Amino acid sequence: MDETRQQLLRQLPDVDHLLQRPALQIWQERKSRQAVRNAVRAELDKRRQAILTGQWDQPFSGEVFDQAVVSRLQTEGRGHLRRVINATGTILHTNLGRSVFSPELARHIGELACHYSNLEYDLASGRRGSRYDHVRGLLCDLTGAEDALVVNNNAAAVLLTLSSLAAGKEVIISRGELVEIGGSFRIPDVIEQSGGRIREVGTTNKTHLADYQRALGEDTAALMKVHTSNYRIIGFTESVSPAALAGLAHDHGLPCLYDAGSGLFVDLETFGLPHEPTVGEVLAAGCDVVTFSGDKLLGGPQAGIIVGKSAYLDAMKHHPLLRALRVDKMTLAGLEGTLQSYRDGTAARQIPTLRCLAQTEDEIKERAERLLQFLHTDDLPACVSLRPIDDCIGGGACPDVVLPGWALAIEADGMTPEEMERRLRHADLPVIVRVQYNAVVLSLRTLGDDELQDASRIVREALGV
The missing domain is CATH 3.40.640.10 (Type I PLP-dependent aspartate aminotransferase-like (Major domain))
Structure with missing residues (x-):
């Protein structure tokens, strides 16, 4: 091992020393000392591996380490099974939990x-x-x-x-x-x-x-x-x-x-x-x-x-x-x-499943227009358009049935649809979308009235606004 890596490893404080840092003491009060201790150990192990494999070459910074530990605690606090917004237009989406209550x-x-x-x-x-x-x-x-x-x-x-x-x-x-x-x-x-x-x-x-x-x-x-x-x-x-x-x-x-x-x-x-x-x-x-x-x-x-x-x-x-x-x-x-x-x-x-089935095209289009208003598109670095789209029932039901609907297609300036989709999927409240028309597409059939404001906020954040 070269001297630089040895020096970086020696800079890493021990767990008890890190637990005394003010930012982490706040989190010990919010959660528990054991939870913060576990997060500190995990981040130290991650940092050691990064140094040993040549993926980290910066001197130790307490503030940067605090941010890494807090980010881990926040992620763990959300849990692995999380709520998402289904903007795919597939009503019984098996991967997203099928029927909702x-x-x-x-x-x-x-x-x-x-x-x-x-x-x-x-x-x-x-x-x-x-x-x-x-x-x-x-x-x-x-x-x-x-x-x-x-x-x-x-x-x-x-x-x-x-x-x-x-x-x-x-x-x-x-x-x-x-x-x-x-x-x-x-x-x-x-x-x-x-x-x-x-x-x-x-x-x-x-x-x-x-x-x-x-x-x-x-x-x-x-x-x-x-x-x-x-x-x-x-x-x-x-x-x-x-x-x-x-x-x-x-x-x-x-x-x-x-x-x-x-x-x-x-x-x-x-x-x-x-x-x-x-x-x-x-x-x-x-x-x-x-x-x-x-x-x-x-x-x-x-x-x-x-x-x-x-x-x-x-x-x-x-x-x-x-x-x-x-x-x-x-x-x-x-x-x-x-x-x-x-x-x-x-x-x-x-029953939400039946409500989704019963929606008319006019009702879906009206909700799409409301989402368009929430987005305040004048200052968005993207082209946003209202598009007709084919939705489906999903869940292994009625495979040959096409449900005509409406969607917003978002073509971000300087960003591929795949990158925009990734940002929406990684949001604090993930929005699951389709990539179609060379754009990110949000189908309104499966977007509830109570989700429109959240969806517009997350789209704006993904666009950096």
Whole structure:
């Protein structure tokens, strides 16, 4: 090691000496001595490594070191899981948490999270109750099911269903419905993990009822249909309807299982969108067990919801896997509040996911014009324009649906769109955008009224104004 690096290393004070610095003593009062000590140690280690690798050649400065420690403490104080502003125009953005809650529902969840609750206590009898009873009645009333159960996501719902009903036996399913869901998880993998065996029938683009009929045998446990909610096969295609498949299953004393993927309680045609089967429609068609997600088009928390015939759900309630997959009080609180909105007929205005779907182009354009006013573009070193844009639902739902919307396109002077995007993403309140039209694009469909001022402030700061 050369003399210069040795000298720089010798200049580094010890931890206790640094903790006496006034700027860091203030932070010890705000947080704790241990938190500041940890930050000082981390910054010292970082500085030593920088010196040893030749990336730092400046004499030690207490003020500069104070700033580094304070910056680390501020970053740690924000936490790793943070709020962001979604300006992508993708409503159910999986990377950004999918469905969001209304402030009223968030307050209700917070109230239950901060206090004891009757999670598994029956207030009427004074005895132990079931956590699932808080949403069971609502789910049955809204879908027409005999019984209902909730686990932590839809993959878990499918896993529990098949582990309870098909372990060691065959599940007949169309080759065209062996889908891959998020995170590279595949329906065939879930079936195999459950202990069931896949019996593929038909082809990628065409499956007939006779294909299922020919595959039936002594080892058949169930017929299964998966709604292809995250992709479409068009052209020369054919598939078997839920009603026809359920009829065949019942003729042979078997259950018909249906994975709806993105669960729907309302007809999308209400919002001018193509029809998608609702959970109620699938059950009315005769399917015995239907599984779906809570945090997609339903607009609730992440959950896997199972509805259907009591005889089949009873087996799941007594399966050991249920304990490993059970949901907590905050999930149940969020789901109950969401279901109450459907029951009361207020879902379209109270559930943010449905509000985003229901927005008209005129409403979105009016909000874009308001954001333009907040930006005070006269002094901005950028060209800002109002542009029509295609938004999407996301979350593996309705992949072929385009939602016409409006956005602000920002072309910064002397800055690439990629650099502008990075600055917005690294802001104190990150703004997540698209890069399009050789500009940074903020779609207004997913920007709330209460976020316009924050978004304008952060854009101005990113532009150096």
